[in-house]
Amino acid sequence: MENPAQQLRVDGARLWRSLMAMAEIGATPAGGCNRQALTDEDREGRDLFVRWCREIGCEIRVDRMGNLFARRPGIDNSLPAVMTGSHLDTQPTGGKFDGVYGVLAGLEVLRTLEGKGVRTRAPLELVVWTNEEGARFSPAMVGSGVWAGEFSLEYGHSRRDKAGKSIGEELARIGYLGSEPAQPTQIKAAFEAHIEQGPVLEKQNQVIGVVTGVQGIRWYDVTFSGTPCHAGPTPMEDRRDPVQALSGLCERLYAEVKAYSGDARITCGDLRAEPGSRNTVPEKVVLALDLRHPAPEGLAHLHRTLYRLAAQVQEATGVAITVREEWHSPPVAFDKDCIEAVHSAAQRLGYSHRRMVSGAGHDAVYVSRVAPVSMIFVPCAGGLSHNEAESAEPAHLEAGCNVLLQAMLASAEL
Ligand code: HGY
Ligand code: MN
Ligand code: MN
Ligand code: MN
Numbered sequence: 001m002e003n004p005a006q007q008l009r010v011d012g013a014r015l016w017r018s019l020m021a022m023a024e025i026g027a028t029p030a031g032g033c034n035r036q037a038l039t040d041e042d043r044e045g046r047d048l049f050v051r052w053c054r055e056i057g058c059e060i061r062v063d064r065m066g067n068l069f070a071r072r073p074g075i076d077n078s079l080p081a082v083m084t085g086s087h088l089d090t091q092p093t094g095g096k097f098d099g100v101y102g103v104l105a106g107l108e109v110l111r112t113l114e115g116k117g118v119r120t121r122a123p124l125e126l127v128v129w130t131n132e133e134g135a136r137f138s139p140a141m142v143g144s145g146v147w148a149g150e151f152s153l154e155y156g157h158s159r160r161d162k163a164g165k166s167i168g169e170e171l172a173r174i175g176y177l178g179s180e181p182a183q184p185t186q187i188k189a190a191f192e193a194h195i196e197q198g199p200v201l202e203k204q205n206q207v208i209g210v211v212t213g214v215q216g217i218r219w220y221d222v223t224f225s226g227t228p229c230h231a232g233p234t235p236m237e238d239r240r241d242p243v244q245a246l247s248g249l250c251e252r253l254y255a256e257v258k259a260y261s262g263d264a265r266i267t268c269g270d271l272r273a274e275p276g277s278r279n280t281v282p283e284k285v286v287l288a289l290d291l292r293h294p295a296p297e298g299l300a301h302l303h304r305t306l307y308r309l310a311a312q313v314q315e316a317t318g319v320a321i322t323v324r325e326e327w328h329s330p331p332v333a334f335d336k337d338c339i340e341a342v343h344s345a346a347q348r349l350g351y352s353h354r355r356m357v358s359g360a361g362h363d364a365v366y367v368s369r370v371a372p373v374s375m376i377f378v379p380c381a382g383g384l385s386h387n388e389a390e391s392a393e394p395a396h397l398e399a400g401c402n403v404l405l406q407a408m409l410a411s412a413e414l
Contacts, residue, residue: 005414006348008112010405012398015108019397022048022088022104023096032388033096037089037131038066038170045088046176049128052107056114058126062178065146065156066171068128069180072110074120074412080186082120082412083371084109084404085127086194086363087143091135095390097195097380097397103128105193105401109408120412122188129363130171136161138288139219139327144363146182148370153182187371189338189411192364193404194375195392199383200356207399208346208353209377212339214365215263215292215357216299216331220306222249222287225320231279242285243273245319250287252309257291257302264302265292265359294331294357332365335372338407342374345406351399360385376403 025045026035035041046068050060053070061069071081086102106126113120129147134140137159146156157168171177196202201209224242250268257266270288291306293299307323314321339355346353356377364373378400381391 002348005118005409006406008116008118008405008409010108010112010398010401012394012401014111015104015397015401016394018052018104018107019096019100022100026090028093028388030388032390033090033094034092035088035090035094036092036136037133038136038167038174038176040174042089043174043176046128049088049103049107053110053126056111058110061180062176063147063180063182064153064178065143065182066130066176066178067143067147067182068176070110070126072113072124072126074123076121077123079122080188081123081125082408083125083127083187083190083367084192084408085125085129086192087129087132089131089133091133091386093386093388094133095385095387097390097392098197098385099132099194101195101392101397102193105397105404108401109405112405118414120409120414122412124408124412125187131167132363137167140361141329141363141366142167144366147184148366149183150366150369156182184370187367189335189341190364190367190371190373191338191342191404191407192362192373192375193400194362194377195380195385195390196377196383197360197380197385201354201377201379202381202383204354205352206354207351207378207396208403210339210343210346210353210355211334211358211375211377212355213331213333213357214362215294215359216296217327217329217361218291218299218303218325219327220289220291221324221326222289222310223322223324224285224287225322226282226284228275228283229281231281234281239281240317240319241281242319243282245313245317245321246285246287248317249309249313249321252313253306256305256309260301260305261293261298263294264298266290292359296331299331329361329365332368334364334368334374338372338374341407341410342376342403345403345410349399349402349406351403374407376400376407
C-alpha cells in the first residue's frame with residue numbers, strides 16, 4: 001500500500017503549459033528555440049522562471065556565475081537540501097525541451113507540493129545553471145563547473161563569444177551577476193530530468209531512462225595553417241591549402257573512430273576559414289572538434305588517434321596542424337542510491353524503464369562532484385535534439401516528472 005507521499009502525482013497539463021510558455025521566448029519560425037546563454041532571450045526566460053518560483057513562495061538567490069537557485073524551505077532547514085534543475089539556455093537551433101524540461105519538471109514538483117500543502121523535512125533547491133550548452137560560450141556546463149570547483153570564477157567570467165563578449169560582461173548586462181559565491185552549499189542528493197536526446201528509449205518503447213552515468217567528452221580546436229594565394233594563377237601543386245589538410249584529417253579520423261567502437265563519437269560542429277574569401281586559398285582553417293566515448297580508455301584512445309593522424313596529415317601535406325585541447329569532461333558514474341531511488345520510483349509507478357548511460361553532457365556531471373546524483377530520461381521523437389524539430393510526448397514528460405517527484409521525496413524524507 002502506497003503511503004500518502006507515494007500517492008502524490010504532478011499535474012502534467014500544467015507542466016505542458018509552462019513548457020509551451022517558456023518555448024515562446026526565443027521561438028524560431030521553424031518551431032524551435034534560440035535562447036542562447038546570457039542573451040536578452042535568456043534573461044526573459046530567467047525572469048519568467050523567477051516569477052513562477054516566487055508565486056509559490058520560493059526564496060531566490062543568484063551566484064557570481066549567474067546560477068539561479070529557487071529554494072523551498074523544509075521543516076528542518078538545517079538539513080542539506082535535495083536539489084533538482086537543469087538549464088534554460090539553448091543551442092542556436094535548439095528545441096523546446098533540452099534543459100528546459102529539467103527546470104520546469106522541477107518547478108512542477110514544487111508546485112505540486114505547494115498545492116497539496118506538503119512540506120518536506122529537508123529543503124528543496126531548484127537550479128537554473130548558466131551556459132550549459134557551450135554553444136555561445138565554450139566550454140559547456142561552465143556555470144555548474146565553476147560552482148563545483150572544476151573551473152575558477154575568473155576563468156568562467158573570462159570566456160568570450162565570437163563577438164568578443166565575455167560571460168562576466170553579459171551576466172552584468174542582463175542583470176544576473178549575483179552576489180552569492182559560486183560554490184557548493186550542502187546538498188544531500190540531486191536529480192536532473194532530461195529528454196534522452198537519442199533514440200534508445202523510443203526504439204525500445206520504454207518510458208523512463210534510469211541514468212547510471214555520462215560518457216566522456218573532449219573538445220579541441222584544430223588549426224590548419226596554409227599559405228594564402230590567388231585562386232586562379234596558383235597551380236594546385238604549388239599550394240599549401242589548409243582545406244585539403246582538413247579533409248585529409250577528417251577522412252582518416254572519421255574512418256578510425258567508426259572502426260574503433262560503435263560507442264565512439266566524432267562531431268565537427270563549427271568551422272571557420274580566414275580570411276574567408278572565395279577566391280583566396282585560406283591562410284587558416286580552425287575546426288571545433290568534439291570527441292566522446294563512455295570509457296576513459298576509449299576516450300584516451302580517440303585522443304591519441306587525433307594527435308597521431310594530425311602528425312601524419314601535416315607530414316603528407318606540408319600544412320602545419322596544431323591541436324589545442326579546449327575541454328575535457330571525463331566519463332562519470334552516478335551514485336548507486338540515487339540510481340536506485342529513480343529505479344524504484346519508476347518501478348512503483350509502473351513505468352517501463354531501463355538503465356542507461358547518457359550520451360549528452362549535463363550539469364549533473366559537475367553536481368556529482370559534490371553530491372550524490374542520478375538523472376531521469378524520457379524519450380524524444382526520433383531521438384532528435386539540438387534540432388528545432390525536437391519534440392516529446394506530454395504523457396512521457398509527466399511520467400518523468402512523477403519519477404522526479406518520488407525520487408526527491410524519498411531523499412527529502414517526507
Ligand atoms: O554537449 C552536450 O552534450 C550538452 O548538450 N552540453
Ligand atoms: Mn541539455
Ligand atoms: Mn544540449
Ligand atoms: Mn526494473
